[in-house]
Amino acid sequence: MGEPGKIGNLADQLEQLRPRLSAFVSKKTRNRADAEEITQQTMLIAFQNLERFRGDCPLSHWAFRIAAHACTRYYRRLGSKETSIDDLPENLVPAAQQQRSEESPDAVDRNLWLQRVIEVAQEACTPTEFRVMMMMYQTGSLDEAGTLLKMNGATVRSHFLRGRANLMAKLILEAPDLIGGKLELDAAIGKAQNDQEGFSKAEQEALASPDKRSKAYRSACLKIARHLPNPF
Amino acid sequence: MSVRKEEPRNRFDEALKTALQNAPAEGCPEPEEVEQAVVLGKRFVRWHQVMDHVAACKSCLETAQTFEKLERAKKISKMAWLKKFAETHIRVDDGLRDGATKLPKWCLAFLRQFSFEAPAAAYRAATTNRQPAVRVASPPLENSSVVSFPAAIAWRETPGAIGYEVSLEQSRPGIGNGFETVAKAVTERPEWVHGARIKPGRRVRIRIRPRCGDLELSATTVETAVEFRTLSNKQREQAEWAIDAAPAAPLTAAIVLSALGLHIEALKAAERIAENDQRKKLEAHIASKIEARRAEMGD
Numbered sequence: 086m087g088e089p090g091k092i093g094n095l096a097d098q099l100e101q102l103r104p105r106l107s108a109f110v111s112k113k114t115r116n117r118a119d120a121e122e123i124t125q126q127t128m129l130i131a132f133q134n135l136e137r138f139r140g141d142c143p144l145s146h147w148a149f150r151i152a153a154h155a156c157t158r159y160y161r162r163l164g165s166k167e168t169s170i171d172d173l174p175e176n177l178v179p180a181a182q183q184q185r186s187e188e189s190p191d192a193v194d195r196n197l198w199l200q201r202v203i204e205v206a207q208e209a210c211t212p213t214e215f216r217v218m219m220m221m222y223q224t225g226s227l228d229e230a231g232t233l234l235k236m237n238g239a240t241v242r243s244h245f246l247r248g249r250a251n252l253m254a255k256l257i258l259e260a261p262d263l264i265g266g267k268l269e270l271d272a273a274i275g276k277a278q279n280d281q282e283g284f285s286k287a288e289q290e291a292l293a294s295p296d297k298r299s300k301a302y303r304s305a306c307l308k309i310a311r312h313l314p315n316p317f
Numbered sequence: 318m319s320v321r322k323e324e325p326r327n328r329f330d331e332a333l334k335t336a337l338q339n340a341p342a343e344g345c346p347e348p349e350e351v352e353q354a355v356v357l358g359k360r361f362v363r364w365h366q367v368m369d370h371v372a373a374c375k376s377c378l379e380t381a382q383t384f385e386k387l388e389r390a391k392k393i394s395k396m397a398w399l400k401k402f403a404e405t406h407i408r409v410d411d412g413l414r415d416g417a418t419k420l421p422k423w424c425l426a427f428l429r430q431f432s433f434e435a436p437a438a439a440y441r442a443a444t445t446n447r448q449p450a451v452r453v454a455s456p457p458l459e460n461s462s463v464v465s466f467p468a469a470i471a472w473r474e475t476p477g478a479i480g481y482e483v484s485l486e487q488s489r490p491g492i493g494n495g496f497e498t499v500a501k502a503v504t505e506r507p508e509w510v511h512g513a514r515i516k517p518g519r520r521v522r523i524r525i526r527p528r529c530g531d532l533e534l535s536a537t538t539v540e541t542a543v544e545f546r547t548l549s550n551k552q553r554e555q556a557e558w559a560i561d562a563a564p565a566a567p568l569t570a571a572i573v574l575s576a577l578g579l580h581i582e583a584l585k586a587a588e589r590i591a592e593n594d595q596r597k598k599l600e601a602h603i604a605s606k607i608e609a610r611r612a613e614m615g616d
Contacts (some may be wrong), residue, residue: 109349113387142342142376149348153383160390192339199336203373212365219372221323222334233381234368235358245323253329264329315328 095135098144103128105145106152113156123159127152195317201263202256206248209255209297214248221245250303257306258297265314273312277305284308342376351377355384392429415566421558427573451475451507451525451541458614459607462578463521463545464553470523471508472541478527480505485513488520496522503528518549543614545578552577563589571599580607 106127111120131148138147206215213234220230227238227245234241256263261270274292278284284292284305291302346367354367361367371377413420455471456463470483482503486496500511515521526540548556556577563570563582567589574583583603590596 105349109352113391142379143345143348146342146345146348146351146376146380149352150380150383153352153387157383157387157390160387160394163394195336196340199333199340202333202336212369216368216372219337220378222330223337223372223375223378225323225334227323229382232385233355233371233378242323249330310329311327313327313329316332 092135095138095144096132099128099131099135099148102145102148106148109149110152110156113153114159119159123152123155127155130155191317198263198316201260202252205255205260205263206252209251210248214244214251217241217244218248218252250307251297253306253310254297254303257309258295263316264310265316269314270309273309273314276312277308280308280312282308337373338375340373340375342374344370345374345377346370348380351380352384355381356388415562415569418562418566418569420562420566420569423555424569424573427576428569430576431572451481451527453523453525453541453543456545457581458543459580459610460578460582461545461580461610462548462552464548464556464579469508469510470525472525474507475527477529480528481507481509482524482526482528483509484524485511485515486522486524487515488522490519496520515547517547517553519547521545521547548577556582559586568595568599571603575603575606580610 103124107120107124110123110127111117114120114123127148131151134151138144203219206218210218216234217230217236220233221227221241224230227241230236230245231238231241236244257270261267264270265273285301287301288305288308291299292305296302346363350361350363350367351371353361354364354371358364371381413422413425415424451472451474452458453470453472455469470485472481475481480503482501484501485499487499488494488496499515500513502509502511522542522544524540524542555573556579559570559573559577560582563574563586567586571583571586571590574580574586580603584600584607587596587599587603590599
């Protein structure tokens, strides 16, 4: 994203975002003078850091994050009795994200695989389980997922575990190609059987007559998942 | 607060985590929509669609987390008001206290929500040059709430009026369902006591129209309509607590009463605050709310 043409193009797009940013900041601060100053500051920082924008998210999201950081700083200052917002802005630009290697075949394969796993997950899980599960895979934090989904940590955890079991049961039963293929699956079942824990009688019966809604089958699938290879 | 984590449990988990964290951002909702989803939660009409996307999109998740941090900073900043403005009065260490008075837990919500921001968003500015023929004096127009109905309604006399048509309406349950007439009367004197009971937690509209001997004058007379809301049973208990607590905990009482729309009572409570700066600032704030209320009612 370093070429002058691209930067110029981005600068034009950024300028078009100014009214939206201004409306957002005004809504957040409810103080016209501060809102104008924060908007101005946001635009300045965004223009100065356009070269760091890697295009891995929409430009509007990047600019709004800068504005939100500036507003957060403003509120922290209000809380700590400081009133000036003239200080040099630090840490206002979203952290530079890793450059995605869009062109690499691995990345293309991985994205196609992800799309299919998401489709299977949407079929296998309730909408809440799907949201919780995906957010948990991304953040790994019960609290962060809970805050954004307006749930307490225990509810997040139970939705996550149930969703994960539903997904795994559906993948093993209907889409083994997404977890390494039929051969790898059979090997994982064998390993799980010989594992110290092994399968319970109910789990063995469930595996013999698979039903992805059965609790025993889902439990067996989670044991099998421990022995599955990396799907790439 | 400890952050509770769920680590990947197998290689599939790790692969899915890696894939999600490297997925391209496609079909992302506008940042304003993400912000609405974060701030309003499920009250936002597109919450389900937006959160379905956010959950599986690293870029939108980061945007949502940034907005969430901003909301938290806003809340903390409001709490900082407690430290800055009320540090001599409000203590939260040994239970919630205002001076020596132990406050009920629900007071914290009122204190947190309190803000010196202008109440512009909460009130519509008067948009017309309404010049009411009569001015309602009781219940006090300055309050946007009344503790209870039935109540006596009194207003200033209109010169030349031979009588007044009065109607009392209450809002129907649910939002935007309009008003229903509860009582209607014609009275010769500028006062009226009605027997019908208004339910708690409803909006109440009082309409008064002077009747003049001169029919032509009568036709051009502007009707007065004022609106209040009745407090719910819980709010009524809170208001009663605040009125009782005003001598000992005037700051909290003033904030609670002001939040409940009982501005006159709030001003009376604020007068008892010993610290001069705090009293003046709070009085000015309540006065601005009264001003906005008067403007809204066309007074």
